[in-house]
Amino acid sequence: MSDKGYQDPVDGEETVDEFPPVDPAQEETVDEIPPINIKEIDKTMIGGDSVTGKSPHLEGPSAEKAAAWIGKKLGKYTISGLLGQGGMGVVYKAHDTTIERDVAIKLLPAELASDKMMLDRFLAEAKAAGRLTHPHVVSIHEINQEGDIHYIVMELMTGGSTDDHLESIGPYSPLEASRIIADACEGLMVAHASGLVHRDIKPGNLLQSAHGTIKVADFGLAKRIIQQSMQLTQDGQLIGTPYFMSPEQCESKPVDMRSDIYSLGATYYTLLTGDHPYEDAGSIVQIMYAHCHADILDPRDVNSSIPDKCAAIVSKSMAKKPEDRYQSAKEMLLDLKAITASAEKYDATKILSQEELEGYPAAAASKTAPWRSTVFNTVIFLVTFLLLTLVPYYYWNNSHPQKVTEPAAANQQAGPVAQGVTSDKIILATSTAMTGANKELGTNMVMGMQACFKSINEAGGIGGRQIELVVKDDGYEPDQALDNMHTLFEKDKVFAVIGNVGTPTAQVTVPYANENQYLFFAPFTGAQSLRRDPPDRYVFNLRASYADETAAMVNYFVEKKHIAPEKIAVFAQNDSFGDDGFAGVAKALEKYKIQPENIFRVGYERNTTQITEAVKQIEQNQGRIEALIMVATYKPASLMVQNLKDRNLNIHTAAVSFV
Numbered sequence: 001m002s003d004k005g006y007q008d009p010v011d012g013e014e015t016v017d018e019f020p021p022v023d024p025a026q027e028e029t030v031d032e033i034p035p036i037n038i039k040e041i042d043k044t045m046i047g048g049d050s051v052t053g054k055s056p057h058l059e060g061p062s063a064e065k066a067a068a069w070i071g072k073k074l075g076k077y078t079i080s081g082l083l084g085q086g087g088m089g090v091v092y093k094a095h096d097t098t099i100e101r102d103v104a105i106k107l108l109p110a111e112l113a114s115d116k117m118m119l120d121r122f123l124a125e126a127k128a129a130g131r132l133t134h135p136h137v138v139s140i141h142e143i144n145q146e147g148d149i150h151y152i153v154m155e156l157m158t159g160g161s162t163d164d165h166l167e168s169i170g171p172y173s174p175l176e177a178s179r180i181i182a183d184a185c186e187g188l189m190v191a192h193a194s195g196l197v198h199r200d201i202k203p204g205n206l207l208q209s210a211h212g213t214i215k216v217a218d219f220g221l222a223k224r225i226i227q228q229s230m231q232l233t234q235d236g237q238l239i240g241t242p243y244f245m246s247p248e249q250c251e252s253k254p255v256d257m258r259s260d261i262y263s264l265g266a267t268y269y270t271l272l273t274g275d276h277p278y279e280d281a282g283s284i285v286q287i288m289y290a291h292c293h294a295d296i297l298d299p300r301d302v303n304s305s306i307p308d309k310c311a312a313i314v315s316k317s318m319a320k321k322p323e324d325r326y327q328s329a330k331e332m333l334l335d336l337k338a339i340t341a342s343a344e345k346y347d348a349t350k351i352l353s354q355e356e357l358e359g360y361p362a363a364a365a366s367k368t369a370p371w372r373s374t375v376f377n378t379v380i381f382l383v384t385f386l387l388l389t390l391v392p393y394y395y396w397n398n399s400h401p402q403k404v405t406e407p408a409a410a411n412q413q414a415g416p417v418a419q420g421v422t423s424d425k426i427i428l429a430t431s432t433a434m435t436g437a438n439k440e441l442g443t444n445m446v447m448g449m450q451a452c453f454k455s456i457n458e459a460g461g462i463g464g465r466q467i468e469l470v471v472k473d474d475g476y477e478p479d480q481a482l483d484n485m486h487t488l489f490e491k492d493k494v495f496a497v498i499g500n501v502g503t504p505t506a507q508v509t510v511p512y513a514n515e516n517q518y519l520f521f522a523p524f525t526g527a528q529s530l531r532r533d534p535p536d537r538y539v540f541n542l543r544a545s546y547a548d549e550t551a552a553m554v555n556y557f558v559e560k561k562h563i564a565p566e567k568i569a570v571f572a573q574n575d576s577f578g579d580d581g582f583a584g585v586a587k588a589l590e591k592y593k594i595q596p597e598n599i600f601r602v603g604y605e606r607n608t609t610q611i612t613e614a615v616k617q618i619e620q621n622q623g624r625i626e627a628l629i630m631v632a633t634y635k636p637a638s639l640m641v642q643n644l645k646d647r648n649l650n651i652h653t654a655a656v657s658f659v
Contacts, residue, residue, distance in 0.1 A: 066090045069092060069107075077094040078095045079093070089107050090106070092106075092107070093105075103154065105152070105154070107150070107151050113149075126140065127143060128196055132194060136186045136187035136213070136214060137190065137216050140155075157209055157217070161204050161208070161217075162207075162267075166274055170274050172272065175339065178268075179214075179340050180271060181264060181268045181336055183215075185264070185330070185332050185333035185336065186333065186439075189328070189330055197255060197256060198260050198263075199255060201264050202243070202263065203270055205218050244277065245263065245291060246258075246262035246291070246322075257328065258322040260329070261328075262319075265313070265316070268317065269314050272303070272314070277318075278297070296318050297315075298315065309338065330435070337473070424466060427493070428495060429472065429494040429497050430449065430471055431484035431497060432471075432474060436607055441634060442476075446469075449499065450469065472484040474505060476504070476606070481505035481508060482509060495519065498521040504577060513539050518538060520538060520539045546581045546631065550581055553629050554588035554629070558592065561627070561652060568589065568625075568626070568627045570599060571603065571604075571614060571630045571631070571636075572602075572632065573603060573605075573633065574604065582599070600624060602614035615644075615647075618644070619649065626651060626652065628654075630654065630656070632656075
């Protein structure tokens with residue numbers, strides 16, 4: 001075994017992430033370390049609600065010392081349980097007695113707290129991580145000190161880690177693994193945009209909430225973990241694992257966000273197969289050497305049923321050279337979304353393959369949320385509506401000079417009758433948010449459409465024609481939505497666009513469809529400015545107006561819940577979507593003599609989930625709020641509800657539909 005490739009750092013180079021070069025004289029001793037058993041190491045459950053089994057880190061005097069904290073107070077927190085222990089300290093479950101919520105608290109190791117330089121560096125990193133607010137990042141609530149005890153207070157994640165799932169159940173289905181890594185990509189995107197590199201992506205740092213949301217843990221803590229990850233304790237216990245380290249980390253080279261991409265690819269491989277990258281290599285050094293020099297792993301070698309697209313993502317993300325990998329988490333996310341949206345690719349005119357949904361748990365389908373059922377029912381209605389409109393459209397099309405001639409023989413198939421309609425298929429399209437803060441809007445609508453179209457196609461299609469769907473991601477951005485409409489109608493030649501979501505995008509896509517006489521079904525906007533009388537000829541908007549919805553909410557709160565009209569507040573997106581919703585509330589409150597300027601309103605910026613300030617204002621004004629009408633997209637609305645619950649604010653909530 002050679003230590004070739006393990007270089008000393010350049011003078012002045014940062015050494016926090018370095019693994020010391022192997023001394024050839026000691027190499028035999030290093031290689032005699034037994035192969036690593038992932039079940040015996042690295043059991044830190046940051047934010048986890050339980051530890052499966054008995055971790056070796058929780059045995060002996062150290063476990064007794066850790067358990068001694070249970071029942072004690074640390075600042076305003078009462079420690080109620082021990083969650084885990086690892087190289088970065090001990091993690092406890094605690095209760096915040098001020099705002100009555102459960103949290104996770106990590107106490108830092110004494111040797112770290114006694115090293116001023118390391119402590120300062122650690123706190124700087126933790127503070128930087130604490131500024132990250134994202135649905136797929138574990139939140140840091142507080143960094144504090146009591147006496148010589150330094151601790152970090154974090155969001156409590158009650159669903160355990162993906163590592164727990166691997167240990168207790170086994171590998172994930174390709175779809176579920178892809179969804180998990182896609183969520184992690186979203187969390188990494190916001191971190192990388194803030195200049196942070198995680199450096200310790202692995203299954204144990206992908207945690208699950210009680211509601212199934214995947215969040216990345218330990219931003220800012222990873223530098224310390226990586227420095228210590230190849231060290232041995234005095235009793236020979238290994239802390240950490242080399243399975244998910246990038247080649248540049250193994251060789252003590254500078255790292256950037258592409259190192260996280262490699263580690264994420266290695267994690268994806270493990271979620272798909274249940275195996276750890278290069279686990280058969282042997283010793284620590286051999287595993288690290290394999291990361292740098294061995295062939296790239298193919299998950300199909302472990303399980304031949306894993307889709308080729310999954311294997312391709314693993315291969316690209318785990319390329320040895322950073323320049324050969326995905327250059328950003330967003331790039332990787334787009335390929336993952338092609339799987340999670342069940343599409344061959346975003347620009348494909350192909351029915352989304354059921355094979356992409358292989359292994360999806362039946363139990364999950366049986367627990368589908370009511371709002372997802374609404375999406376499915378909406379799609380069924382849209383397709384029925386499409387059936388009703390095809391016949392008159394064909395008639396209108398045939399009335400023009402270029403009308404299609406009747407087939408000479410009864411058994412001859414009909415030729416093309418309109419753009420996007422051929423003898424055997426009807427090509428539809430959607431432009432919606434598949435990425436970003438509002439991805440749930442698009443992702444679930446696409447899944448609903450695909451399930452519905454699959455059922456229709458299996459029953460013979462429409463007039464013998466199969467429905468195909470082109471999916472384009474607009475990220476809920478108006479400019480991109482308009483570009484997509486141009487491409488879909490003018491280049492891809494689709495028959496109709498179905499289901500673009502949101503007022504900001506509809507304000508540019510609806511005029512385009514009308515001006516060019518393109519069929520546009522269900523832009524899903526309740527904006528008054530887009531509801532014309534007489535109705536548009538080519539645009540079919542199938543949802544209630546915001547004024548109608550919010551008026552019904554106001555009536556419900558006042559007449560049914562007996563809430564004083566002046567105690568109704570609004571949480572709305574800061575754009576035309578939110579403004580229209582607020583206007584509906586204001587109009588409904590007119591009959592109660594409430595002026596618009598006296599309605600309490602808080603908000604957030606479009607395409608973000610930054611609701612901290614809105615929550616703070618509501619908390620400060622809780623005495624004047626008994627009901628909150630939310631004109632917000634899904635993620636901000638759900639975060640608001642969760643924040644109100646976490647703070648025990650007894651406020652009724654209602655949200656506009658389809659969020």
